[in-house]
Amino acid sequence: MSERQRASRSTKRKKELPRAIELSLPGDVWRNVASHMDLWDWVRASGLCKTTWKLELDSVKVSDSRILGVEGARWMTSRWRRARSLSLSLRGTVKEGIPQALMTAQPCANELTQLQLEWIPEWDEAEDLTGLADIDLSSLIHLRSVCLMGLMPSTLALPPTTELHVITRQDWSSHPVWLSVLPMLRTITMAGIERLNKLPQILSLPSSLTTVLLSAGQVGGCPMQGLAYGRGKGNSGTRRFTSAPAHAGLA
Amino acid sequence: MCSVILRSSDGADHVVSQEAASLSKTVQSLLEELEAAKDGEESILIVPLPNVCDCTLRKVLQYCIQHTMSAQQVTEGPTPSDELKKREMEAWDRDYIMVSTDELYHLVMAAHYLNVPGLLELCCEGIANLIRGKSPEHVRQCFGLVKDFEAPEEESIRCTNLWALVDEKEQAKK
Known part of the structure; x- marks a missing residue:
């Protein structure tokens, strides 16, 4: 290759190469970029430069805790001090140490305004x-706002101004833990109901519930796709509750 | 709605509706200041933007005009096609952000300076999509970047991040 061709290729390459974005992007822009990525992807990108490495995250999203591990949990907690949103999806049997690392982390995520915890069992775990x-x-x-999906804690303590949204199984819906947080409960979704002959107890007590979604195979003797109750909210593919007990419980 | 002139760093003027210009919170506050200072005169307001070049400002305004038009259509009254319009805007945004990395850099800096929240969000998502799944070395290689770490520092980072550098499937098996 001649010198001229080489020089021309080098100039072309320089033109194609973008600016060194990581050296000049402000921290809050990086924070916004990180909020669009799963934690695992962000960890890999965090070694780009000093700004990305030291960045405290605004939003933390973990879509598979199996990748997280205890080291990952530590990594996450070391950068979540100013996080406002945390979404954590736990799959199967969670490795020992992760819950402890999360619950006892220092600093804790004091600024959180939204929390979503989800558990996806690998098998039909009871x-x-x-x-x-x-x-x-x-x-x-x-x-x-706290959203618990498929979790069944023994106890749950929330600040009084928090709105709680729960997705649970029918056999877990009568657990006392939900009764203990009734004033905060806004949405409840119950899935996996084979036959619904009477309303779960939680729906017959005074609460601040605004939306109830029941996914039932049969209601009484009537096969159904699903039921929904919401104040002024419809739900396509579901039927609206109109029976008195439902209203009594949901008022 | 009256028009305003946005003047880029290289002196190019862009006439745009005040509504579209006000998608930028920076411009909006500058307009308020100018409005207060103009003392009842009926002249068109000129907003100098020393940190945005003509080419980037043109692209930013394309976003502002499109989104203002779309918002007007929706606010004229909710219709069953609102969801369709929303999806059309999302598709428009996806096309809009298909730009070179260099252009994306200028756009994100402009969105940050002009404080256009929707555009900033869109650009940051674009950057996230570009770097997702790539190792720092790979990103540096693709983007022609220079490291600002010392060797020991880099090694310490590599050790701290090792758990995330292992193949995803292997981790899932463990």
């Missing part, structure tokens, strides 16, 4: 195997 038996979030005073 118990909650997340290891998050006692969830105490009462010190997170900024917390406004």
Whole structure:
């Protein structure tokens, strides 16, 4: 290759190469970029430069705890001090140490306003195997919304201004833990109901519930796809509750 | 709605509706200041933007105009096609952000300076999509970047991040 061709190729390459974005992007832009990525992807990218390495995250999203591990949990907690949103999906039997690392982390995620915890069992597991038996979030005073999906803690403590949204199984719906947080409960979704002959107890008590979604195979003797109750909210593919007990419980 | 002139760093003027210009919170506050200072005169307001070049400003305004038009259509009254319009806007955004890395860099810096939240979000998502799944070395290689770490520092980072550098499937098996 001639010198001229080489020089021309080099100039072309320089033109094609983008600016060194990581050296000049402000921290809050990087924080926004990180909020669009799963934690695992962000960890890999965090070694780009000093700004990305030291970045404290605004939003933390873990879509598979199996990848996280205890080291990952430590990594996460070391950068979540100013996080406002945390979404954690736990799969199967959670490795020992992860729940403890999360619950006892220092600094804790004091700024959290939104928290979503999800457990996806690998098999038809009858118990909650997340290891998050006692969830105490009462010190997170900024917390406004908590969504628990498929989790069955023994105890749950929340700040009084938090709105709780729960997706649970019918056989877990009568657990006392839900009764203990009734004033905060806004949405409940129950799936896997084979036959619904009477409303779960939780729906017959005074509460602040605004939306109830029941996914039932049969209601009384009537086969159904699903049921929904919502104040002014419809749900396509579901039927709206109109029976008196439902209203009594949901008022 | 009256028009305003946005003047780029290289002196190019862009006439745009005040509504579209106000998608930028920076421009909006500058307009308020100018409005207060103009003392009842009926002249068109000129907003100098010393940190945005003509080419990037043109691209930013394309976003602002499109989104203002779309918002007007929706606010004229909710219709069953609102969801369709939303999906059309999302598709428009996806096409809009298909730009070179260099252009994306200028765009994100402009969105940050001009404080256009929707555009900033879109650009950051674009950057996230570019770097997702790549190792730092790979990203540096693709983007022609220079490291700002000392060797020991880099080794310490590599050790700290080792858990995330292992293949995803292997981790899942464990």
